[in-house]
Amino acid sequence: MSTDTYLAIDLGATSGRVILGRVGERSVRTATVARFANEPLAWPDGLHWNLPAIYRGVLDGIRQAVADAGEVRGIGVDSWGVDYGLVGPGGRLLGLPYHYRDARTRGLAAELDEAALYRRTGVPNQEINTLTQLVAEQRAGTLDPSARLGFVADLLAHLLTGRLAAERTLASTSQLFDPAGHWSDEAIAAHGLPRALFPDPLGPGDVVGELRAGVVDELGLDAPVPVTAVAAHDTASAVAAIPAAGPGFAYVSCGTWALVGVEVDRPIRTEASRVAGFTNELGAGGAVRYQKNVTALWILSECLRAWSHGGERPDLTELLAAAAEQPGYVSLVDPDAPELTRPGDMPAKVARFCRRTGQPVPVTRAQIVRCVVDSLALAFAHYADQAGRLSGSPADVVHLVGGGANNTLLCRLTADAAGRPVVAGPAEATALGNLLVQARGGRTAGELAAVRALSAASSPTVRYEPRADPAVAAARERFAALLGAAA
Known part of the structure; x- marks a missing residue:
C-alpha cells in the first residue's frame, strides 16, 4: 500500500516537536524525529518567546526528518493561540513575541467592553487575549503602525515561506475575529487598532506557500516543499x-x-x-x-x-x-x-x-x-x-x-x-x-x-x-x- 510522508511541526508552551507521518489509505504511522525545548526569555521589558531558537529547532527537525524519510510531501505548523509577533516592512521581525503570562496585561481586560466584544467575536475577556496584549502595546507606545501581526504558527510559516497570513483557528482566539470567518472590523476600530495590522485569513487545508529558496538551500533539499495552513491552533x-x-x-x-x-x-x-x-x-x-x-x-x-x-x-x-x-x-x-x-x-x-x-x-x-x-x-x-x-x-x-x-x-x-x-x-x-x-x-x-x-x-x-x-x-x-x- 502506498503512503505519503508529511511533517507536523507541533509547538507547545514548553517544547516543540517535529513529527513524521506516513499516511496511507487506511492508517497513519507517526514518529517523533526531533524535540527541542521552548524556554521563555525574561527580559527587562517582560517575558518573551525565544522565536529564533524555536525556528532553529524547526529547521534542525526538518533536516533530520528529510534525512530519515527522503521525500516529504508537505509541512504543517501548529501552536498555542493568542500570542503574536509583529512583522515590519520587508518581512523583518520587530522584536520577540510576548509570552501570554507576561504581567503587562494585568488588570487590563476588566477595562474592555466584554458584552460588545462577545457579540462581535464570541470570545470573553481574558488578560491573555491578543486584543488585551495589543491594547497594552498601544498604551505603551510600542505598536508600530507599519507592522503586520502573525500568530506563533503563522510566524513560523512566514519564516519558512516568506508569506505572512492569519490562519483562522488561531485568529479566532484573538477576540478580534468574527467566527463567521473574517476579522471583526468593528472590534478593531473600537480599539483604535490599524486595520492593516491584520493579514488576510487562511483556513485549514489552504496552502501558505512553498519553502523559500534560502531554506531549501540551507536544508539541502532537492525541491521546495509546500507548507499548509493546518488547523493551526x-x-x-x-x-x-x-x-x-x-x-x-x-x-x-x-x-x-x-x-x-x-x-x-x-x-x-x-x-x-x-x-x-x-x-x-x-x-x-x-x-x-x-x-x-x-x-x-x-x-x-x-x-x-x-x-x-x-x-x-x-x-x-x-x-x-x-x-x-x-x-x-x-x-x-x-x-x-x-x-x-x-x-x-x-x-x-x-x-x-x-x-x-x-x-x-x-x-x-x-x-x-x-x-x-x-x-x-x-x-x-x-x-x-x-x-x-x-x-x-x-x-x-x-x-x-x-x-x-x-x-x-x-x-x-x-x-x-x-x-x-x-x-x-x-x-x-x-x-x-x-x-x-x-x-x-x-x-x-x-x-x-x-x-x-x-x-x-x-x-x-x-x-x-x-x-x-x-x-x-x-x-x-x-x-x-x-x-x-x-x-
Whole structure:
C-alpha cells in the first residue's frame, strides 16, 4: 500500500516537536524525529518567546526528518493561540513575541467592553487575549503602525515561506475575529487598532506557500516543499483528530491547559454564554468549537517543580498511583482560581485555597495530587455539561485527547464525575490532526469526517465507563460552589 510522508511541526508552551507521518489509505504511522525545548526569555521589558531558537529547532527537525524519510510531501505548523509577533516592512521581525503570562496585561481586560466584544467575536475577556496584549502595546507606545501581526504558527510559516497570513483557528482566539470567518472590523476600530495590522485569513487545508529558496538551500533539499495552513491552533488540530464517527460528543483536549466543549454549527453569543465564560473558536471542516478554557496539567507540573530538589524530579506516575489510594473528594480547588494560574509554590497555593475555603488541608504529596486530579475531573464534567446545556448539544460520550489521555486516574474520575463514558486517546491528537489535514484536507465537513475516520483506524483508545459512586453528586455540588472563590 502506498503512503505519503508529511511533517507536523507541533509547538507547545514548553517544547516543540517535529513529527513524521506516513499516511496511507487506511492508517497513519507517526514518529517523533526531533524535540527541542521552548524556554521563555525574561527580559527587562517582560517575558518573551525565544522565536529564533524555536525556528532553529524547526529547521534542525526538518533536516533530520528529510534525512530519515527522503521525500516529504508537505509541512504543517501548529501552536498555542493568542500570542503574536509583529512583522515590519520587508518581512523583518520587530522584536520577540510576548509570552501570554507576561504581567503587562494585568488588570487590563476588566477595562474592555466584554458584552460588545462577545457579540462581535464570541470570545470573553481574558488578560491573555491578543486584543488585551495589543491594547497594552498601544498604551505603551510600542505598536508600530507599519507592522503586520502573525500568530506563533503563522510566524513560523512566514519564516519558512516568506508569506505572512492569519490562519483562522488561531485568529479566532484573538477576540478580534468574527467566527463567521473574517476579522471583526468593528472590534478593531473600537480599539483604535490599524486595520492593516491584520493579514488576510487562511483556513485549514489552504496552502501558505512553498519553502523559500534560502531554506531549501540551507536544508539541502532537492525541491521546495509546500507548507499548509493546518488547523493551526493546537487544540483545533487535536479536536480534528477526535476518533468520533458522528456528532453527540463532548471533548476535553487536555495538556497544560484543557479545552472543554462541544462542536456546533454556528457561534453561541448569548448573554448566558458570555457570563459562563465560554468561547467560540473555529475548527476544521467549518465547525465552531464552543468551549471553556481550564487550567489543567500545568498545576501538576508546578507541583512537581516545587518538589524538585537537587535536580531530582518526582515521578508523576508514582505520585498518581499513590493518589489513587487516597480517599476521593476530600478537598477541592477551582483550577482557574487566579492564584493557581500563576507560577509559584503550587503545593502551598493548593493548601492555602483549601484552608481559605474551609476544607481539610492536604499535606502529603499524594493528598495534594489527589485534590488536583479530583478537581480537574469535576471541572471537566461541569463544563462539558454546561457546554451541552448552553449550546443545545448535549453529549452522550466524552472524548479526552492530548497528554491527559495517558493519565488513567484522571480519565477514570472524569467518567465518574460526568456520568458518561470517557474515550481516552489519542494522546498525540494534535500531531495527528496536523498531519491528516495536510493529507485529507480540512475545509469541509466531509473532509473532517475523513480525517476522523483515519484517526480512529490508526489510534488505540481506552474506554472508561462511569462507576456508581454516591459521593460524586455531593462533590459536584461542592465544586460548583467553589467556582470563583478567588483570593
